[in-house]
Amino acid sequence: MHRxxxxxxxxxxxxxxxxxxxxxxxxxxGGIGNNLVYFLTPGELLAKGTSxxxxxxxxxxxxxxxxxxxxxxxxxxxFKVTDGTREVAVxxxxxxxxxxxxxxxxxxxxTYDRAGLFHATNLMVRHSNEYHPxxxxxxxxxxxxxxxxxxxx
Amino acid sequence: xxxxxxxSALRVALALSFVGAIALVAAxxxxxxxxxxxxxxVVYSSFGLVAxxxxxxxxxxxxxxxxxxxxxxxGSRSTxxxxxxxxxxxxxxxxxxxxxxxxxxxxxxxxxxxxxxxxHSLEYASAVLLGIGAFFxxxxxxxxxxxxxxxxxxxxGPGPNPLLQNHPLMAVHPPLLYLGYVGFSVPFAFAxxxxxxGEAQDDRWVRGVRGWTIAAWIFLSAAIIAGMWWxxxxxxxxxxxxxxxVENASFMPWLTATAFxxxxxxxxxxGMLRVWNLNLIVATFVLTxxxxxxxxxxxxSSVHAFTQGTIGYYFLGFIALVLVASxxxxxxxxxxxxxxxxxxxxxxxxxxxLVGNLLLSVMTFxxxxxxxxxxxxxxxxGVRVSVGGPFFNQMTLPIIVVMLFLIGVGPAxxxxxxxxxxxxxxxxxxxxxxxxxxxxxxLAGARDLYALLAFGFGAFALxxxxxxxxxxxxxxxxxxGEHAASALGRLIAGNRHRYGGFLAHIGLIVSVLxxxxxSTFKTEREIxxxxxxxxxxxxxxxxxxxxxxRQDMGRTSIGADIALVSGGRVVAHLEPxxxxxxSSDTPVPTPAVRSTAARDLYVNLMAFKEDxxxxxxxxxxxxxxxxxxxxxxxxxxxxxLALWPxxxxxxxxxxxxxxxRASHARRAARRVAVEVTS
Numbered sequence: 001m002h003r004x005x006x007x008x009x010x011x012x013x014x015x016x017x018x019x020x021x022x023x024x025x026x027x028x029x030g031g032i033g034n035n036l037v038y039f040l041t042p043g044e045l046l047a048k049g050t051s052x053x054x055x056x057x058x059x060x061x062x063x064x065x066x067x068x069x070x071x072x073x074x075x076x077x078x079f080k081v082t083d084g085t086r087e088v089a090v091x092x093x094x095x096x097x098x099x100x101x102x103x104x105x106x107x108x109x110x111t112y113d114r115a116g117l118f119h120a121t122n123l124m125v126r127h128s129n130e131y132h133p134x135x136x137x138x139x140x141x142x143x144x145x146x147x148x149x150x151x152x153x
Numbered sequence: 154x155x156x157x158x159x160x161s162a163l164r165v166a167l168a169l170s171f172v173g174a175i176a177l178v179a180a181x182x183x184x185x186x187x188x189x190x191x192x193x194x195v196v197y198s199s200f201g202l203v204a205x206x207x208x209x210x211x212x213x214x215x216x217x218x219x220x221x222x223x224x225x226x227x228g229s230r231s232t233x234x235x236x237x238x239x240x241x242x243x244x245x246x247x248x249x250x251x252x253x254x255x256x257x258x259x260x261x262x263x264x265x266x267x268x269x270x271x272x273h274s275l276e277y278a279s280a281v282l283l284g285i286g287a288f289f290x291x292x293x294x295x296x297x298x299x300x301x302x303x304x305x306x307x308x309x310g311p312g313p314n315p316l317l318q319n320h321p322l323m324a325v326h327p328p329l330l331y332l333g334y335v336g337f338s339v340p341f342a343f344a345x346x347x348x349x350x351g352e353a354q355d356d357r358w359v360r361g362v363r364g365w366t367i368a369a370w371i372f373l374s375a376a377i378i379a380g381m382w383w384x385x386x387x388x389x390x391x392x393x394x395x396x397x398x399v400e401n402a403s404f405m406p407w408l409t410a411t412a413f414x415x416x417x418x419x420x421x422x423x424g425m426l427r428v429w430n431l432n433l434i435v436a437t438f439v440l441t442x443x444x445x446x447x448x449x450x451x452x453x454s455s456v457h458a459f460t461q462g463t464i465g466y467y468f469l470g471f472i473a474l475v476l477v478a479s480x481x482x483x484x485x486x487x488x489x490x491x492x493x494x495x496x497x498x499x500x501x502x503x504x505x506x507l508v509g510n511l512l513l514s515v516m517t518f519x520x521x522x523x524x525x526x527x528x529x530x531x532x533x534x535g536v537r538v539s540v541g542g543p544f545f546n547q548m549t550l551p552i553i554v555v556m557l558f559l560i561g562v563g564p565a566x567x568x569x570x571x572x573x574x575x576x577x578x579x580x581x582x583x584x585x586x587x588x589x590x591x592x593x594x595x596l597a598g599a600r601d602l603y604a605l606l607a608f609g610f611g612a613f614a615l616x617x618x619x620x621x622x623x624x625x626x627x628x629x630x631x632x633x634g635e636h637a638a639s640a641l642g643r644l645i646a647g648n649r650h651r652y653g654g655f656l657a658h659i660g661l662i663v664s665v666l667x668x669x670x671x672s673t674f675k676t677e678r679e680i681x682x683x684x685x686x687x688x689x690x691x692x693x694x695x696x697x698x699x700x701x702x703r704q705d706m707g708r709t710s711i712g713a714d715i716a717l718v719s720g721g722r723v724v725a726h727l728e729p730x731x732x733x734x735x736s737s738d739t740p741v742p743t744p745a746v747r748s749t750a751a752r753d754l755y756v757n758l759m760a761f762k763e764d765x766x767x768x769x770x771x772x773x774x775x776x777x778x779x780x781x782x783x784x785x786x787x788x789x790x791x792x793x794l795a796l797w798p799x800x801x802x803x804x805x806x807x808x809x810x811x812x813x814r815a816s817h818a819r820r821a822a823r824r825v826a827v828e829v830t831s
Contacts, residue, residue, distance in 0.1 A: 028519065028548065032526060035544035039537035058539065072681040072767060094679050095760035095769035098731055098740050125739050140709040140733035140740075147702030147711060147765050 037109065041083035045112060058109050059088060059118060065102030070095075081106060081118075088112070092120035100125065156221045159209035160300040166202035166257070167290040169195050174280040174287070181276035181350060189276060196264045196279055199286065200257035207254040210247065210299060214240055219310055222301035223247055229312030229736070231707030236318040242327040243313035245449050245464070246299035251328075252445070253289040255335040260286060263339050267361065274358055278339075278346030285338055288471050296464045312707065315734035319741045322383040329376035330403060334441040336369025337406060340413075341438035344431050345479060348486050359417045359430065366417075366434075367796040370410050371789050377403050378664075378785030389742030389757040391677065391773040393781065394668075396545040401524045402444035405517050409437040412513040415506045422568055423503060427490040428483060429510070435479045436517070442472050452528065500571040505563040512552050512559075519548045550603040554610055557665065560658050561614035564621050579620070586616030599673050607669040611662050618658045625652075645794070653795025660787025667780030671753075674776045679759065681769040687718065691774040693754065694718040695727070700765035709733040710743075713758045713768045717747070729758040729770065753778040 039058045040048070064087055067080035077092040090108055100106075109122035141148070173195030180188035213221040214237050217230055227240040227247065242248040260282035267275045293299070317323045340362035347358035380403065381393035394400060413433040416426050446452070450465035496503055523540040530538050565579035590612025594605050622641065629640040645652040676691040687696035698714040712730040716723040727745035734741065744757040755773040762768070 024515065028522060031544050031547050032523065032540060035541040035547075036526075036530075037539045037541050039539065056541065072769065075679060075681065075769070094771075095681065098760050139735075140711075141704060144702045144709060144711055144763060146763065147700060148704050148709070149702075 039107075042081055042086040042088040043083050045088060045118075046086050052112055053114060054111050056109065056111060057118075058107055059090070059112075059120075060105070060107045061088075063100070063102050063104055063106060068096065068100070068102070077123075081108065088118050089116065090118040090120050092123050094123070097123070097125045155209045155213035155216075155218050156300040156302055159206040159213075159221075160294065160298065162202040162206040162209070163253075163290055163293050163300075166199045166206070167287060167294055169199045169202070170283040170287040170290060173199065174283040177276040177280040177283070181273035184273075192276065192279065193264045193268065196257075196283065197261050199283070200261040203250075203254050203257045203286075203290075206293075206300075207241075207250055210241060210250060211238065214238065217309075219308070220303050220306045221299070222303050223299035225303045225307050225310050227313045228310040229707065230309050231735070232312045232318060233706070235321070235324065236313060239317070239324045239327075240313045242331070243317050246293070246297045248327065248331070248449065249289055249292050249297045250299055252331055252335060253286060253293060255331055256282065256286050256289060256338060259335060259339050263342075263365070270361070272352050272357075273350040274343060274346035274352045274361075276346070277349045278342040281342035281345050282338060285342070288467075292464055292467060296467060311736040312734070315708075315732070315737045315739075315741045316387065318734070319732055319743060320383060320387045322379055322386060326376055326379040326383050329372050329379055333369050333371075333373025333376050333403075334406070334444060336365065336372055337410060337434075337437050337441050339365040339369070340434050341479075344434045345482065348431065348482050353427065353431070353486060353490060356420055356424065356427075359420050362434075363414075363417065364796055366410065366414055367792050370407070370414060371792045371796070373403065373407050373410065374785065374792070375789050377407060378782060378788075382782055385778070386744070386746065387741070389744045389771075391675070391744070391755050391757070391771070391775065393778075396520075396523070396540075396542045398524045398527075399448050401520050402440075402447045405520055405524075406437050406440040406444060408513045408517045408520070409433055409440060412510045412517075413437060416510050419503055419506050425495070425503065426507075426510075428487045431483045431490075432480075433510075435476075435483065439472060439476055439479075440517075440521075442468065442475065446472065447524070498570040500566060500573070500576065502563060502566045502568050505559050505566055509556065509559045509563070512556055516549055516552045519552075520545065523548075546603075550607075553665070554603065554606045557607065557610035557614045557662070560662065561610065561617040564617055564655060564658075580617070582620050583613045583617035587613035594673075597674065601673060604669055604673040607665060611666045611669065615659065615662045615666075618655045618662070621655050622652065649797055650795045653791045653793070653797075656791030656794060657788045658791070660784045660789070660791055662784070663787060664781045664784030667777045667784060670777035671775040671781070676774045677771065678773075679769065679771040681760075681767050683767045684765070688770075688772065690772045693774065695756065695770070695772055696723075697768055697770070698726075700761050700768050702765075707735055711740075711758070711761060713756075713761065713770060715745070715756055715770065717754065727754065727756045729756045731758050731761075748779050750777075750779055752776040 037056045037058055038052075039060060040052070042059065042061050045052050045057065045059060059081060061081040061083045064080035064082050067078075067087075067089075069078045070076070072095075075093050075095065077094065077096055078090065079092075079096075080087045080089050082088075090110075092108065092110075104125060107124045108118065108120040109124075110118055110120040112118050173192050176188050176195065177192035179185065180192050210221070210223065212218070213224045214228055215234070217224065217228055219225045219228065223244070223246050227243045228237065232240070240247065242251050260279060263282065264275065264279050267278075312318065343358050343362045343365070344353075347353040352358060377400075380400065384395075384400075385391070385393040413430060416430055416433065419426050420430055446465065446468035450468060452465055496507075498504075523545055526540050527538050530536055561583050562580070565576055565583070587609045591605060591609040593612075594608035599605055599608065622644070625644045626637060626641040629635055629644055630637060633640070635643065678688060678690045680688045682688060682697040684697050684699050687694050689695075694717070696716045696718050698716050701712050701714065703710045703712070710730050710732050712728045715727045715729070717725040717727060725747060727747060729745040730743040731740040732743055742757055744755055746756075747754040753773075753775045755775060757771045757773075758768060759771050760769040
């Protein structure tokens with residue numbers, strides 16, 4: 001009698017655990033599916049067509065020389081990102097990172113709209129490990145000479 | 154010279170580790186005292202050799218010996234001494250060396266501490282530790298050799314990654330993390346030792362590893378907090394946790410270790426969960442190795458993963474080996490271990506621990522899935538994806554809220570059976586806390602469901618754990634006529650384990666409240682200012698005074714002098730800077746933080762004109778950030794209290810010698826019973 005009760009209780013417990021695990025698995029599956037952010041190059045983004053519209057994407061590439069426009073008053077920042085073949089126009093809010101210059105690698109997070117503009121919510125300069133000596137005249141020491149000498153006066 | 158000494162020491166240590174492991178296993182099988190002492194001699198001497206190699210590396214770093222490959226990789230004559238020393242863990246090879254040093258140190262310490270205990274589990278455990286050590290030595294003499302000879306010898310090197318030399322917290326976070334990670338090898342080794350020697354039948358091994366587990370847990374907790382703090386102080390985004398894979402890598406073993414610390418209490422008290430505990434410690438150890446693999450193999454692209462390498466396969470092979478071998482071992486012995494207590498009452502402390510364990514495991518699994526999913530997706534489908542922060546929040550926040558509830562209800566539940574009326578009485582004040590917490594959060598303007606629940610149940614758990622100290626001390630004051638302070642002191646001293654645990658709970662809740670408040674009530678503004686112009690954020694006026702520059706050794710700093718103005722008077726200056734290191738093409742942000750208990754004012758310099766005519770700054774006002782760090786400190790303090798060895802003396806029979814007054818007799822007796830037994 002007691003054993004039977006235990007058995008029944010065990011079954012009920014087992015069933016409850018199975019249901020819980022199934023429910024949790026379903027939540028996990030849905031949760032991950034809805035929160036996947038694809039990492040794409042401009043070429044891949046454009047090749048995706050309408051399926052890439054209005055879903056969060058990480059776009060990686062280089063800044064197109066001459067494409068950067070920044071309004072310091074409104075903090076409106078526009079530039080183009082390229083992978084060497086295709087270009088995507090990006091709009092972002094906020095200051096461009098200090099070393100934001102043509103040719104540097106960036107990753108922008110945001111969504112691509114129907115009008116062909118990428119709305120970035122997050123902008124990261126790709127940190128590289130290797131040592132890149134700054135081009136002549138572009139080392140911080142020289143570029144910010146006036147600020148440094150101003151401080152020592 | 155340094156290179157030759159280092160690599161030779163490592164090679165000899167590797168050979169010795171194999172010999173020692175075999176000797177120790179043989180010693181246990183044949184019950185041979187001679188082999189046993191030979192094995193331990195090997196443990197001590199391998200530690201000596203690895204220490205010599207580590208010293209050789211430090212000498213090479215400090216003396217700028219660029220003929221050593223690791224020094225040529227991370228050293229620089231222009232790096233300040235302190236950052237030169239901590240370059241030991243600035244890149245892959247050095248950190249593996251440091252890891253091996255700690256592991257052999259722990260192996261030697263474990264052999265020293267436990268050598269007089271009966272049984273053979275120490276021999277097996279030491280053999281396991283030597284085996285783990287051998288893996289890291291194989292890396293060091295092979296793919297991660299830091300002592301390669303560089304020829305011709307360079308005159309100077311690039312210096313460590315700028316992110317690592319920008320803040321002193323980087324001198325603290327990695328060693329703490331490694332101490333935590335490596336520390337969990339010891340309980341794992343003892344678990345294997347207990348299984349193989351057949352001593353897992355009784356529960357003595359669990360008592361033996363308790364101290365090691367808590368110590369490693371303290372280091373890991375402190376490391377996580379230091380890492381959050383570093384991210385907050387250096388990365389310039391005003392946050393401290395981003396569900397970055399590398400953060401997750403330290404969080405997962407912390408979760409399983411927290412579960413283990415609680416569930417071994419159930420095993421000690423009730424003889425339950427023997428197999429579960431073995432699995433938990435195996436999981437914890439494997440997760441620490443996985444964490445090292447994720448951070449050090451460069452497999453994930455994240456701000457932390459600053460190394461690239463080919464040693465990933467070694468790690469994968471090692472993880473697979475450990476996982477298969479130890480799970481097979483546990484499964485093989487499981488039938489003999491499954492006996493012992495069952496739940497007497499659903500309302501009992503065991504139940505709280507069981508549910509808590511289940512939730513911590515589910516949370517670990519969730520974080521693991523979210524962390525590894527991008528790797529699997531890239532491997533299988535060839536797409537590069539990342540799992541967004543919302544996934545982790547969505548999945549873990551409900552669990553965290555239930556955990557807060559359990560932390561609150563746990564102390565009020567006795568072992569085995571609960572008197573319903575007593576439980577109701579004990580939960581009265583915490584429930585009051587719940588209502589007050591909810592109301593305060595609502596009044597402060599919180600509308601997010603999880604934020605409200607976090608404040609409510611945070612307050613619930615806080616009151617419940619504080620109540621334990623309060624009623625315990627009060628009962629002592631009544632029973633012995635002691636003063637409040639001495640009653641509290643003696644209460645804690647009488648049962649450090651119990652009250653250390655409650656103190657750790659309180660610390661955790663303080664941290665959670667800080668996290669909830671700072672993420673709910675954060676105000677943020679980004680603006681470009683010319684000198685003299687100001688911006689008002691959350692009622693505070695920030696005025697840009699000027700932009701300045703400075704040339705230091707190895708770096709150029711640009712700073713903005715920002716005055717905090719109140720009532721027309723300057724009350725403080727905040728000076729966020731950008732540091733341009735010569736070895737890097739991207740500047741390192743260096744935000745200025747003004748921290749008080751109520752709120753942090755956080756200013757980051759985003760951009761500036763080269764002539765100093767304007768600067769773009771981001772200003773954040775974040776309430777209660779300091780609570781997070783403070784809470785982390787309390788957590789470690791509480792765990793340290795629980796770890797501190799008890800004074801050897803007979804358990805005081807308080808109730809017997811001083812019978813409490815009749816009106817309080819029942820409650821006091823119950824409390825004393827709990828004190829003496831838990």
